[in-house]
Amino acid sequence: MILTNDTARLALTAACFAAYGVTCFLPWLRTRRKRAAMAAAGDAAGWIVAYASQTGNGEELAQQTAATLRLAGIGVRVIELGDVTAAALQGAERALFIASTYGEGDAPDGGAAFAGKLMTRPLPLPRLHYGVLALGDSSYAHFCGFGRALDAWLSAQGAQPLFPRVEVDRGATADLAPWRQHLSHLAGTSDAPDWEAPAFTPWRLAERRLMNPGSAGGAVFHIELEPVAGALPAWQSGDLVQVAPPAQPDRPREYSIASVPGDGRVHLLVRLHQHADGSAGIASGWLCGEAAVGEPVPLRLRQHRRFRLEGNAARPLILIGNGSGLAGLRGHLRARAAAGQGRNWLLFGERQRAHDLHYGDELATWQEQGRLERLDLAFSRDGGERMYVQDLLPPAAGTLRAWIADGAAIYVCGSLEGMAGGVDRALREILGDGTVDALATEGRYRRDVY
Numbered sequence: 001m002i003l004t005n006d007t008a009r010l011a012l013t014a015a016c017f018a019a020y021g022v023t024c025f026l027p028w029l030r031t032r033r034k035r036a037a038m039a040a041a042g043d044a045a046g047w048i049v050a051y052a053s054q055t056g057n058g059e060e061l062a063q064q065t066a067a068t069l070r071l072a073g074i075g076v077r078v079i080e081l082g083d084v085t086a087a088a089l090q091g092a093e094r095a096l097f098i099a100s101t102y103g104e105g106d107a108p109d110g111g112a113a114f115a116g117k118l119m120t121r122p123l124p125l126p127r128l129h130y131g132v133l134a135l136g137d138s139s140y141a142h143f144c145g146f147g148r149a150l151d152a153w154l155s156a157q158g159a160q161p162l163f164p165r166v167e168v169d170r171g172a173t174a175d176l177a178p179w180r181q182h183l184s185h186l187a188g189t190s191d192a193p194d195w196e197a198p199a200f201t202p203w204r205l206a207e208r209r210l211m212n213p214g215s216a217g218g219a220v221f222h223i224e225l226e227p228v229a230g231a232l233p234a235w236q237s238g239d240l241v242q243v244a245p246p247a248q249p250d251r252p253r254e255y256s257i258a259s260v261p262g263d264g265r266v267h268l269l270v271r272l273h274q275h276a277d278g279s280a281g282i283a284s285g286w287l288c289g290e291a292a293v294g295e296p297v298p299l300r301l302r303q304h305r306r307f308r309l310e311g312n313a314a315r316p317l318i319l320i321g322n323g324s325g326l327a328g329l330r331g332h333l334r335a336r337a338a339a340g341q342g343r344n345w346l347l348f349g350e351r352q353r354a355h356d357l358h359y360g361d362e363l364a365t366w367q368e369q370g371r372l373e374r375l376d377l378a379f380s381r382d383g384g385e386r387m388y389v390q391d392l393l394p395p396a397a398g399t400l401r402a403w404i405a406d407g408a409a410i411y412v413c414g415s416l417e418g419m420a421g422g423v424d425r426a427l428r429e430i431l432g433d434g435t436v437d438a439l440a441t442e443g444r445y446r447r448d449v450y
Protein backbone atom coordinates (compact mmCIF):
# COMPACT_ATOMS: atom_id res chain seq x y z
CA MET A 1 0.00 0.00 0.00
CA ILE A 2 1.26 3.54 -0.73
CA LEU A 3 0.86 5.67 2.38
CA THR A 4 2.05 9.06 1.17
CA ASN A 5 0.83 12.17 -0.59
CA ASP A 6 4.36 13.21 -1.61
CA THR A 7 4.07 13.74 -5.38
CA ALA A 8 7.78 13.18 -6.00
CA ARG A 9 7.70 9.79 -4.27
CA LEU A 10 4.48 8.92 -6.07
CA ALA A 11 6.08 9.77 -9.43
CA LEU A 12 9.13 7.68 -8.53
CA THR A 13 6.91 4.71 -7.59
CA ALA A 14 4.97 5.03 -10.89
CA ALA A 15 8.24 5.12 -12.81
CA CYS A 16 9.37 1.92 -11.01
CA PHE A 17 6.11 0.17 -12.00
CA ALA A 18 6.49 1.36 -15.60
CA ALA A 19 10.09 0.12 -15.74
CA TYR A 20 9.00 -3.22 -14.27
CA GLY A 21 6.22 -3.42 -16.86
CA VAL A 22 8.59 -2.71 -19.72
CA THR A 23 11.09 -5.25 -18.33
CA CYS A 24 8.38 -7.91 -18.33
CA PHE A 25 6.80 -6.85 -21.65
CA LEU A 26 9.96 -6.89 -23.75
CA PRO A 27 10.82 -10.57 -23.19
CA TRP A 28 7.14 -11.44 -23.80
CA LEU A 29 7.27 -9.50 -27.06
CA ARG A 30 10.55 -11.19 -27.98
CA THR A 31 9.10 -14.66 -27.23
CA ARG A 32 6.03 -13.83 -29.30
CA ARG A 33 8.17 -12.68 -32.23
CA LYS A 34 10.34 -15.76 -31.91
CA ARG A 35 7.26 -18.02 -31.91
CA ALA A 36 5.92 -16.27 -35.01
CA ALA A 37 9.30 -16.68 -36.72
CA MET A 38 9.38 -20.34 -35.72
CA ALA A 39 5.90 -20.85 -37.07
CA ALA A 40 6.97 -19.28 -40.37
CA ALA A 41 10.09 -21.42 -40.44
CA GLY A 42 7.93 -24.42 -39.62
CA ASP A 43 5.82 -23.63 -42.65
CA ALA A 44 8.90 -23.33 -44.78
CA ALA A 45 10.25 -26.54 -43.27
CA GLY A 46 7.12 -28.34 -44.51
CA TRP A 47 7.59 -29.78 -47.99
CA ILE A 48 5.63 -28.77 -51.04
CA VAL A 49 4.55 -31.57 -53.36
CA ALA A 50 3.33 -29.87 -56.54
CA TYR A 51 1.77 -31.75 -59.44
CA ALA A 52 0.85 -30.90 -63.02
CA SER A 53 -1.28 -33.73 -64.30
CA GLN A 54 -3.91 -33.96 -67.02
CA THR A 55 -5.47 -37.35 -66.55
CA GLY A 56 -4.56 -37.94 -62.92
CA ASN A 57 -1.50 -40.24 -63.01
CA GLY A 58 0.73 -37.45 -61.75
CA GLU A 59 -1.81 -36.41 -59.14
CA GLU A 60 -1.99 -39.98 -57.84
CA LEU A 61 1.82 -40.15 -57.64
CA ALA A 62 1.85 -36.81 -55.80
CA GLN A 63 -0.53 -38.22 -53.18
CA GLN A 64 1.61 -41.35 -52.82
CA THR A 65 4.76 -39.21 -52.54
CA ALA A 66 3.12 -37.10 -49.82
CA ALA A 67 1.94 -40.22 -47.97
CA THR A 68 5.51 -41.57 -47.92
CA LEU A 69 6.84 -38.31 -46.48
CA ARG A 70 4.04 -38.08 -43.90
CA LEU A 71 4.80 -41.59 -42.75
CA ALA A 72 8.21 -40.26 -41.71
CA GLY A 73 6.56 -37.38 -39.82
CA ILE A 74 7.35 -34.75 -42.47
CA GLY A 75 4.74 -32.02 -42.97
CA VAL A 76 3.62 -31.87 -46.61
CA ARG A 77 1.36 -29.63 -48.67
CA VAL A 78 0.09 -31.16 -51.91
CA ILE A 79 -0.77 -28.43 -54.42
CA GLU A 80 -1.60 -28.31 -58.11
CA LEU A 81 1.30 -26.56 -59.85
CA GLY A 82 -1.00 -23.82 -61.16
CA ASP A 83 -1.76 -22.82 -57.56
CA VAL A 84 1.91 -22.50 -56.52
CA THR A 85 2.76 -18.82 -56.12
CA ALA A 86 6.13 -17.10 -56.48
CA ALA A 87 6.03 -16.27 -52.75
CA ALA A 88 5.31 -19.89 -51.75
CA LEU A 89 8.22 -21.08 -53.87
CA GLN A 90 10.59 -18.46 -52.50
CA GLY A 91 9.53 -19.29 -48.95
CA ALA A 92 9.96 -23.05 -49.38
CA GLU A 93 13.11 -25.00 -48.66
CA ARG A 94 12.04 -28.31 -50.12
CA ALA A 95 9.69 -29.05 -52.98
CA LEU A 96 8.99 -32.09 -55.10
CA PHE A 97 7.46 -31.59 -58.54
CA ILE A 98 5.54 -34.23 -60.45
CA ALA A 99 4.93 -33.08 -63.99
CA SER A 100 3.50 -34.78 -67.05
CA THR A 101 3.75 -33.46 -70.61
CA TYR A 102 1.11 -32.75 -73.27
CA GLY A 103 0.84 -31.22 -76.70
CA GLU A 104 4.30 -30.72 -78.08
CA GLY A 105 6.25 -30.76 -74.86
CA ASP A 106 3.73 -28.48 -73.13
CA ALA A 107 2.43 -28.35 -69.57
CA PRO A 108 -0.88 -30.03 -68.76
CA ASP A 109 -3.78 -27.59 -68.17
CA GLY A 110 -3.16 -27.48 -64.40
CA GLY A 111 0.43 -26.34 -64.96
CA ALA A 112 -0.19 -23.88 -67.80
CA ALA A 113 -0.57 -20.84 -65.52
CA PHE A 114 2.71 -21.66 -63.73
CA ALA A 115 4.50 -22.21 -67.04
CA GLY A 116 3.09 -19.00 -68.52
CA LYS A 117 3.42 -16.66 -65.56
CA LEU A 118 6.37 -17.90 -63.45
CA MET A 119 8.59 -19.86 -65.81
CA THR A 120 8.80 -16.93 -68.23
CA ARG A 121 10.69 -14.70 -65.80
CA PRO A 122 13.58 -14.90 -63.36
CA LEU A 123 12.68 -15.77 -59.76
CA PRO A 124 15.65 -16.19 -57.42
CA LEU A 125 15.26 -19.47 -55.48
CA PRO A 126 18.53 -19.81 -53.56
CA ARG A 127 16.87 -21.53 -50.56
CA LEU A 128 14.98 -24.17 -52.51
CA HIS A 129 16.02 -27.82 -52.75
CA TYR A 130 13.92 -29.78 -55.17
CA GLY A 131 13.27 -32.99 -57.06
CA VAL A 132 11.43 -33.52 -60.35
CA LEU A 133 9.47 -36.59 -61.41
CA ALA A 134 8.73 -36.18 -65.12
CA LEU A 135 5.99 -38.32 -66.68
CA GLY A 136 5.83 -38.84 -70.40
CA ASP A 137 5.67 -41.14 -73.35
CA SER A 138 8.82 -41.75 -75.40
CA SER A 139 6.82 -42.16 -78.59
CA TYR A 140 6.32 -38.36 -78.57
CA ALA A 141 9.00 -36.09 -80.01
CA HIS A 142 9.30 -34.04 -76.81
CA PHE A 143 9.67 -36.82 -74.28
CA CYS A 144 9.03 -35.42 -70.77
CA GLY A 145 9.35 -31.97 -72.33
CA PHE A 146 7.56 -30.06 -69.59
CA GLY A 147 9.26 -31.92 -66.70
CA ARG A 148 12.61 -31.19 -68.32
CA ALA A 149 11.77 -27.51 -68.87
CA LEU A 150 10.62 -27.19 -65.25
CA ASP A 151 13.84 -28.80 -64.01
CA ALA A 152 15.97 -26.49 -66.18
CA TRP A 153 14.07 -23.40 -65.01
CA LEU A 154 14.35 -24.33 -61.30
CA SER A 155 18.05 -24.94 -61.66
CA ALA A 156 18.53 -21.62 -63.53
CA GLN A 157 16.87 -19.83 -60.59
CA GLY A 158 19.55 -21.16 -58.24
CA ALA A 159 17.46 -23.96 -56.73
CA GLN A 160 19.47 -27.06 -55.77
CA PRO A 161 18.42 -30.48 -57.09
CA LEU A 162 18.19 -33.08 -54.33
CA PHE A 163 18.81 -35.80 -56.94
CA PRO A 164 18.80 -36.08 -60.75
CA ARG A 165 15.42 -35.79 -62.46
CA VAL A 166 13.52 -39.08 -62.64
CA GLU A 167 11.73 -39.77 -65.94
CA VAL A 168 8.90 -42.26 -66.30
CA ASP A 169 7.97 -43.64 -69.71
CA ARG A 170 4.28 -44.59 -70.03
CA GLY A 171 3.90 -45.14 -66.32
CA ALA A 172 6.47 -47.98 -66.23
CA THR A 173 6.79 -49.23 -62.66
CA ALA A 174 10.52 -49.88 -63.12
CA ASP A 175 11.10 -46.21 -64.03
CA LEU A 176 9.49 -45.16 -60.75
CA ALA A 177 11.88 -47.21 -58.60
CA PRO A 178 14.58 -44.46 -58.36
CA TRP A 179 11.96 -41.92 -57.23
CA ARG A 180 10.81 -44.25 -54.47
CA GLN A 181 14.43 -44.87 -53.44
CA HIS A 182 15.20 -41.15 -53.26
CA LEU A 183 12.06 -40.59 -51.20
CA SER A 184 12.89 -43.38 -48.75
CA HIS A 185 16.35 -41.90 -48.39
CA LEU A 186 15.05 -38.36 -47.86
CA ALA A 187 12.36 -39.49 -45.47
CA GLY A 188 14.74 -41.82 -43.65
CA THR A 189 12.25 -44.64 -43.86
CA SER A 190 12.01 -47.91 -45.68
CA ASP A 191 8.28 -48.00 -44.98
CA ALA A 192 6.25 -46.96 -47.96
CA PRO A 193 2.53 -46.95 -48.51
CA ASP A 194 1.20 -49.11 -51.29
CA TRP A 195 2.43 -47.61 -54.55
CA GLU A 196 1.06 -50.34 -56.72
CA ALA A 197 -1.86 -49.31 -58.87
CA PRO A 198 -4.91 -51.52 -58.42
CA ALA A 199 -4.59 -54.77 -60.34
CA PHE A 200 -6.31 -55.35 -63.65
CA THR A 201 -9.30 -57.63 -63.29
CA PRO A 202 -11.04 -59.63 -66.01
CA TRP A 203 -14.11 -58.01 -67.55
CA ARG A 204 -16.25 -59.61 -70.21
CA LEU A 205 -16.65 -58.03 -73.62
CA ALA A 206 -20.45 -58.15 -73.52
CA GLU A 207 -21.39 -56.23 -76.66
CA ARG A 208 -19.75 -54.52 -79.63
CA ARG A 209 -21.52 -52.48 -82.28
CA LEU A 210 -20.10 -50.61 -85.29
CA MET A 211 -21.51 -47.09 -84.98
CA ASN A 212 -20.64 -45.60 -88.36
CA PRO A 213 -20.97 -48.07 -91.26
CA GLY A 214 -20.18 -46.36 -94.55
CA SER A 215 -18.34 -43.46 -92.92
CA ALA A 216 -15.42 -41.78 -94.66
CA GLY A 217 -13.71 -41.68 -91.26
CA GLY A 218 -12.23 -44.49 -89.19
CA ALA A 219 -14.60 -47.12 -87.80
CA VAL A 220 -16.04 -46.27 -84.37
CA PHE A 221 -17.37 -48.98 -82.05
CA HIS A 222 -19.72 -48.89 -79.09
CA ILE A 223 -18.37 -51.44 -76.62
CA GLU A 224 -20.00 -52.74 -73.42
CA LEU A 225 -18.09 -54.50 -70.64
CA GLU A 226 -19.08 -56.12 -67.35
CA PRO A 227 -16.99 -57.75 -64.60
CA VAL A 228 -16.46 -61.48 -65.10
CA ALA A 229 -17.00 -61.97 -61.37
CA GLY A 230 -18.33 -59.87 -58.53
CA ALA A 231 -20.36 -56.69 -58.40
CA LEU A 232 -20.01 -53.71 -60.69
CA PRO A 233 -17.55 -51.29 -59.03
CA ALA A 234 -18.50 -47.64 -58.51
CA TRP A 235 -17.36 -44.80 -60.75
CA GLN A 236 -18.50 -41.30 -61.65
CA SER A 237 -19.17 -39.77 -65.04
CA GLY A 238 -15.88 -38.34 -66.33
CA ASP A 239 -13.82 -41.31 -65.12
CA LEU A 240 -11.62 -43.50 -67.34
CA VAL A 241 -10.79 -47.16 -67.80
CA GLN A 242 -7.40 -48.62 -68.54
CA VAL A 243 -7.39 -51.65 -70.81
CA ALA A 244 -4.31 -53.91 -71.00
CA PRO A 245 -4.18 -55.48 -74.49
CA PRO A 246 -2.76 -59.05 -74.44
CA ALA A 247 -0.04 -58.11 -76.94
CA GLN A 248 1.22 -55.24 -74.74
CA PRO A 249 -0.02 -55.87 -71.20
CA ASP A 250 2.54 -53.42 -69.75
CA ARG A 251 1.19 -50.57 -71.92
CA PRO A 252 -2.42 -50.05 -70.93
CA ARG A 253 -4.56 -47.67 -73.01
CA GLU A 254 -7.04 -45.25 -71.50
CA TYR A 255 -10.61 -44.72 -72.66
CA SER A 256 -13.28 -42.34 -71.33
CA ILE A 257 -16.30 -44.12 -69.85
CA ALA A 258 -19.50 -43.35 -71.76
CA SER A 259 -21.94 -44.70 -69.17
CA VAL A 260 -22.86 -44.46 -65.48
CA PRO A 261 -23.05 -47.34 -62.97
CA GLY A 262 -26.87 -47.24 -63.27
CA ASP A 263 -26.44 -48.56 -66.83
CA GLY A 264 -25.06 -51.80 -65.35
CA ARG A 265 -22.06 -51.86 -67.70
CA VAL A 266 -19.05 -49.81 -68.69
CA HIS A 267 -19.67 -48.37 -72.16
CA LEU A 268 -16.80 -47.19 -74.35
CA LEU A 269 -16.75 -45.43 -77.70
CA VAL A 270 -13.55 -46.53 -79.40
CA ARG A 271 -12.17 -45.50 -82.78
CA LEU A 272 -10.21 -48.23 -84.54
CA HIS A 273 -6.80 -46.68 -84.93
CA GLN A 274 -5.08 -47.21 -88.28
CA HIS A 275 -1.38 -46.69 -88.86
CA ALA A 276 -0.10 -45.12 -92.07
CA ASP A 277 0.68 -48.61 -93.49
CA GLY A 278 -2.95 -49.63 -92.95
CA SER A 279 -2.29 -51.89 -89.96
CA ALA A 280 -4.58 -51.54 -86.94
CA GLY A 281 -3.52 -50.09 -83.59
CA ILE A 282 -2.59 -52.80 -81.09
CA ALA A 283 -5.15 -51.94 -78.40
CA SER A 284 -8.00 -50.60 -80.53
CA GLY A 285 -7.45 -53.35 -83.14
CA TRP A 286 -7.89 -55.94 -80.43
CA LEU A 287 -10.88 -54.31 -78.70
CA CYS A 288 -12.68 -53.45 -81.93
CA GLY A 289 -11.97 -56.65 -83.85
CA GLU A 290 -9.77 -59.50 -82.67
CA ALA A 291 -11.31 -59.94 -79.22
CA ALA A 292 -14.43 -62.08 -79.51
CA VAL A 293 -17.63 -61.03 -77.76
CA GLY A 294 -17.64 -62.95 -74.47
CA GLU A 295 -13.82 -62.86 -74.20
CA PRO A 296 -12.20 -61.51 -71.01
CA VAL A 297 -10.68 -58.01 -71.15
CA PRO A 298 -8.14 -57.02 -68.45
CA LEU A 299 -9.43 -53.70 -67.19
CA ARG A 300 -9.26 -51.32 -64.26
CA LEU A 301 -11.21 -48.17 -63.50
CA ARG A 302 -9.39 -44.91 -62.91
CA GLN A 303 -10.76 -41.81 -61.21
CA HIS A 304 -10.41 -38.74 -63.37
CA ARG A 305 -11.11 -35.97 -60.91
CA ARG A 306 -10.31 -33.19 -63.36
CA PHE A 307 -13.17 -34.25 -65.61
CA ARG A 308 -15.80 -35.22 -63.05
CA LEU A 309 -18.91 -33.12 -62.44
CA GLU A 310 -18.13 -32.63 -58.73
CA GLY A 311 -18.94 -28.97 -57.79
CA ASN A 312 -20.53 -28.42 -61.22
CA ALA A 313 -23.28 -31.01 -60.71
CA ALA A 314 -25.95 -28.35 -60.14
CA ARG A 315 -24.74 -25.94 -62.86
CA PRO A 316 -25.90 -25.72 -66.48
CA LEU A 317 -23.43 -27.71 -68.64
CA ILE A 318 -21.91 -26.82 -72.00
CA LEU A 319 -20.44 -30.03 -73.46
CA ILE A 320 -18.13 -29.67 -76.45
CA GLY A 321 -16.42 -32.48 -78.32
CA ASN A 322 -15.64 -34.36 -81.48
CA GLY A 323 -15.40 -37.97 -82.67
CA SER A 324 -14.95 -40.57 -79.96
CA GLY A 325 -14.71 -37.67 -77.48
CA LEU A 326 -18.49 -37.98 -77.34
CA ALA A 327 -17.82 -40.85 -74.90
CA GLY A 328 -16.91 -38.65 -71.93
CA LEU A 329 -19.69 -36.18 -72.73
CA ARG A 330 -22.28 -38.97 -73.02
CA GLY A 331 -21.21 -40.17 -69.55
CA HIS A 332 -22.10 -36.73 -68.19
CA LEU A 333 -25.35 -36.55 -70.17
CA ARG A 334 -26.43 -39.94 -68.81
CA ALA A 335 -25.61 -38.78 -65.27
CA ARG A 336 -27.64 -35.60 -65.85
CA ALA A 337 -30.56 -37.52 -67.35
CA ALA A 338 -30.61 -39.81 -64.28
CA ALA A 339 -30.53 -36.75 -62.00
CA GLY A 340 -33.34 -35.07 -63.97
CA GLN A 341 -31.20 -32.06 -64.95
CA GLY A 342 -32.02 -30.73 -68.38
CA ARG A 343 -29.84 -27.62 -68.65
CA ASN A 344 -27.39 -29.28 -71.00
CA TRP A 345 -26.03 -27.91 -74.27
CA LEU A 346 -24.07 -30.30 -76.50
CA LEU A 347 -21.88 -29.07 -79.34
CA PHE A 348 -20.52 -32.01 -81.34
CA GLY A 349 -18.44 -32.36 -84.48
CA GLU A 350 -17.81 -35.34 -86.78
CA ARG A 351 -17.43 -36.04 -90.49
CA GLN A 352 -20.76 -37.00 -92.05
CA ARG A 353 -24.22 -36.55 -90.58
CA ALA A 354 -25.55 -39.67 -92.31
CA HIS A 355 -22.95 -41.94 -90.71
CA ASP A 356 -21.21 -40.26 -87.78
CA LEU A 357 -23.94 -38.86 -85.55
CA HIS A 358 -23.18 -41.42 -82.82
CA TYR A 359 -26.03 -42.06 -80.38
CA GLY A 360 -28.23 -39.84 -82.59
CA ASP A 361 -31.49 -41.53 -81.46
CA GLU A 362 -30.58 -41.15 -77.81
CA LEU A 363 -29.76 -37.47 -78.30
CA ALA A 364 -33.07 -36.91 -80.12
CA THR A 365 -34.98 -38.64 -77.28
CA TRP A 366 -33.24 -36.48 -74.69
CA GLN A 367 -34.15 -33.38 -76.68
CA GLU A 368 -37.82 -34.44 -76.81
CA GLN A 369 -37.79 -35.15 -73.07
CA GLY A 370 -36.26 -31.77 -72.25
CA ARG A 371 -33.04 -33.36 -71.04
CA LEU A 372 -30.88 -31.78 -73.72
CA GLU A 373 -31.84 -28.15 -74.03
CA ARG A 374 -29.73 -27.43 -77.08
CA LEU A 375 -27.81 -29.53 -79.63
CA ASP A 376 -25.47 -27.96 -82.20
CA LEU A 377 -23.79 -30.19 -84.78
CA ALA A 378 -20.91 -29.61 -87.19
CA PHE A 379 -19.99 -31.99 -90.02
CA SER A 380 -16.79 -31.52 -91.93
CA ARG A 381 -17.39 -33.85 -94.90
CA ASP A 382 -20.96 -33.17 -95.88
CA GLY A 383 -20.01 -31.12 -98.92
CA GLY A 384 -19.89 -27.35 -99.00
CA GLU A 385 -17.96 -25.49 -96.34
CA ARG A 386 -16.11 -27.65 -93.82
CA MET A 387 -17.60 -27.08 -90.39
CA TYR A 388 -15.80 -28.09 -87.20
CA VAL A 389 -17.15 -28.00 -83.67
CA GLN A 390 -15.23 -24.80 -82.84
CA ASP A 391 -17.01 -23.09 -85.77
CA LEU A 392 -20.30 -23.55 -83.91
CA LEU A 393 -19.23 -21.21 -81.14
CA PRO A 394 -19.01 -17.74 -82.79
CA PRO A 395 -22.61 -17.84 -84.17
CA ALA A 396 -23.78 -18.88 -80.69
CA ALA A 397 -21.70 -16.28 -78.85
CA GLY A 398 -24.70 -14.54 -77.25
CA THR A 399 -26.12 -17.81 -75.90
CA LEU A 400 -22.68 -18.85 -74.67
CA ARG A 401 -22.27 -15.60 -72.71
CA ALA A 402 -25.77 -15.97 -71.25
CA TRP A 403 -25.11 -19.57 -70.13
CA ILE A 404 -21.81 -18.56 -68.53
CA ALA A 405 -23.57 -15.66 -66.77
CA ASP A 406 -26.04 -18.28 -65.49
CA GLY A 407 -23.13 -20.14 -63.91
CA ALA A 408 -22.58 -22.81 -66.59
CA ALA A 409 -19.49 -25.04 -66.66
CA ILE A 410 -17.74 -26.08 -69.89
CA TYR A 411 -16.50 -29.64 -70.55
CA VAL A 412 -14.38 -30.38 -73.62
CA CYS A 413 -13.65 -33.97 -74.71
CA GLY A 414 -11.90 -35.23 -77.84
CA SER A 415 -8.82 -34.61 -79.91
CA LEU A 416 -6.18 -32.22 -78.71
CA GLU A 417 -4.96 -31.56 -82.21
CA GLY A 418 -7.23 -29.16 -84.02
CA MET A 419 -10.31 -29.42 -81.81
CA ALA A 420 -9.22 -28.52 -78.27
CA GLY A 421 -7.00 -25.64 -79.40
CA GLY A 422 -9.66 -24.33 -81.80
CA VAL A 423 -12.35 -24.50 -79.10
CA ASP A 424 -10.07 -22.74 -76.61
CA ARG A 425 -9.35 -19.94 -79.10
CA ALA A 426 -13.06 -19.50 -79.89
CA LEU A 427 -13.95 -19.40 -76.18
CA ARG A 428 -11.26 -16.80 -75.54
CA GLU A 429 -12.44 -14.64 -78.44
CA ILE A 430 -16.02 -14.71 -77.19
CA LEU A 431 -15.55 -14.60 -73.42
CA GLY A 432 -12.10 -12.98 -73.12
CA ASP A 433 -8.90 -14.44 -71.66
CA GLY A 434 -9.72 -13.24 -68.14
CA THR A 435 -13.05 -15.04 -68.02
CA VAL A 436 -11.69 -18.27 -69.54
CA ASP A 437 -8.75 -18.29 -67.11
CA ALA A 438 -11.10 -17.59 -64.19
CA LEU A 439 -13.42 -20.44 -65.33
CA ALA A 440 -10.42 -22.80 -65.47
CA THR A 441 -9.31 -21.74 -61.98
CA GLU A 442 -12.84 -22.26 -60.61
CA GLY A 443 -13.02 -25.74 -62.18
CA ARG A 444 -15.75 -24.56 -64.59
CA TYR A 445 -13.64 -25.22 -67.71
CA ARG A 446 -12.51 -28.85 -67.79
CA ARG A 447 -10.90 -30.84 -70.56
CA ASP A 448 -10.33 -34.50 -71.33
CA VAL A 449 -8.33 -34.20 -74.52
CA TYR A 450 -5.94 -36.65 -76.15
Ligand SMILES: Cc1cc2nc3c(=O)[nH]c(=O)nc-3n(C[C@H](O)[C@H](O)[C@H](O)COP(=O)(O)O)c2cc1C
Nearest residue numbers: 053054055056057058100101105136137143144450
Ligand atom coordinates in the same frame (compact mmCIF):
# COMPACT_ATOMS: atom_id res chain seq x y z
C1 LIG B 1 -2.54 -35.81 -76.30
C2 LIG B 1 -1.33 -36.24 -75.53
C3 LIG B 1 -0.13 -35.60 -75.76
C4 LIG B 1 1.03 -36.00 -75.09
N1 LIG B 1 2.20 -35.38 -75.37
C5 LIG B 1 3.35 -35.83 -74.78
C6 LIG B 1 4.61 -35.26 -75.11
O1 LIG B 1 4.74 -34.34 -75.91
N2 LIG B 1 5.69 -35.75 -74.47
C7 LIG B 1 5.64 -36.76 -73.55
O2 LIG B 1 6.67 -37.17 -73.02
N3 LIG B 1 4.45 -37.32 -73.23
C8 LIG B 1 3.31 -36.89 -73.81
N4 LIG B 1 2.11 -37.46 -73.48
C9 LIG B 1 2.08 -38.56 -72.48
C10 LIG B 1 1.71 -38.10 -71.08
O3 LIG B 1 2.59 -37.13 -70.56
C11 LIG B 1 1.77 -39.35 -70.18
O4 LIG B 1 0.75 -40.22 -70.61
C12 LIG B 1 1.62 -39.06 -68.71
O5 LIG B 1 1.89 -40.25 -67.99
C13 LIG B 1 0.24 -38.56 -68.34
O6 LIG B 1 0.22 -38.22 -66.98
P1 LIG B 1 -1.05 -37.49 -66.27
O7 LIG B 1 -2.14 -38.51 -66.16
O8 LIG B 1 -0.51 -37.08 -64.94
O9 LIG B 1 -1.46 -36.32 -67.09
C14 LIG B 1 0.96 -37.05 -74.14
C15 LIG B 1 -0.27 -37.69 -73.90
C16 LIG B 1 -1.40 -37.29 -74.58
C17 LIG B 1 -2.69 -38.00 -74.30
